Amino acid sequence: RVADAKVSILFEGESGVGKDHLARALHSISKRKNCQFIPVNCSAIPETLFESELYGYKKGSFTGAFRDYEGIARSANGGTLFLDEISELSLPSQAKLLRFLETKQVQPIGEAKIYDVDLRIISASNVSLIKRVEDKKFREDLYYRIAGITIKIPPLRERVEDIIPIAESLLTEISKTENKETAYLTPSAKEKIISYPWFGNIRELKNKLYEAFLNSKGGKIDTIDTSAKEKEETEKIQLSFFEAKRQFEQDYIEDLLIKTKGNINEISRISGLSRKAIYEILKKFNIDPSDYR
Known part of the structure; x- marks a missing residue:
């Protein structure tokens, strides 16, 4: 029923919990499945380009408009x-999005014609949008436009009963990508998967499964290698105070880059x-935030 409802849907949950996968799944079982699914x-998208990206433009309507879009x-x-990541839109960009959602019409930059548009809106955020509204960082009227139904997706570590079915589904997907026979998990591999906390959620699980798949023989996966993370925790105890402090600083900023997909404003907020100060830390460790986007 949700798949074909006209109401807008908002997914909220940590980075990597699978909000994009759920959005695609909803689209694929809806009456709109034969039309485009456009992820944004x-x-x-810089604030200065949001309107042209949303509405489109005519060739020559501004510097850099070399073709119709x-x-x-x-x-x-x-x-x-x-x-x-709709929470990252600036307030001016939010106003432009709201105007489109209210009218369901677009007028490309440099063109007189107005086009009617019929589409379904699904949004996602890794932070609480209602909290952003309370902090005056997100428009309340826009929030109620996009949050007709709000679905909160818990992190993978809180969905233990879902981990193995998700892992097996991911293995099927990986096997198809590699054009090989579907791999399977042994009981020991399943036990390892269930006992690991998966702070990176489905994204981390998929990466580890891909690694295990490539190292497997005959599609049989006996274990999932999380030893690098466990070894890292052991080695930290052997560091001097200043070495440990430096290591923590690097790990902390890298974890935030992963969580926020390289969004400096969000890292600053958290x-x-x-x-x-954030850019100074990035410079010290020679980290490029664009690598995480």
Whole structure:
């Protein structure tokens, strides 16, 4: 019933819990499945380009407009527009999105014609949007437009009963990608998977399964190698105070980069550090945040 409902859906949950997979799954079983599913990473679109990306533009309408571009809204016409990391939109960009959602019309930059658009909106956020509304960082009117139904997805470590079915589904997907016979998990591998906390959620699980798949023989997976992480924890105890402090600083910033997909504003909000301080840490460890986007 949710798949074909006209109401907008908002998924909330930690990075890596599978919000994008659920959005695609909803689209694939809806009446819109034969039309486009257009995913948009809101954190990757600069505020100055949001309107042109959403509405499109005519060739020559501004510097750099070397061709006609129909925009993401018209590209998703008849289908689903998936707005990932919607919490990262600036307030001006939120206003432009709200106007589109209210009118369901777009007018490309440099063009007189107005186009009607019929699409389904599914949004996702790794932070509480209602908290962002309370902090005056997200428009309340936009929130109620996109959160017709809010589905909170718990982290993988809190869904122990789901871990093995998800792992087996991922293995089927990996096997198809590699064009090989479907791999399977032995009881010992399943035990290892269930006992590991998976702080990186489904994304981390898939990476570990892919590694195990490539190292397996005959599709049989006996274990999942998490030893690097466990060895890392043991080695930390042998470091001096200053070495441990430096290691913590690097691990902390890298974990935040993974969690926020390289979003400096969000890292600043979570850590309490200024953007300047964050960039100094990145420079010290020669880390490029774009590698995490």
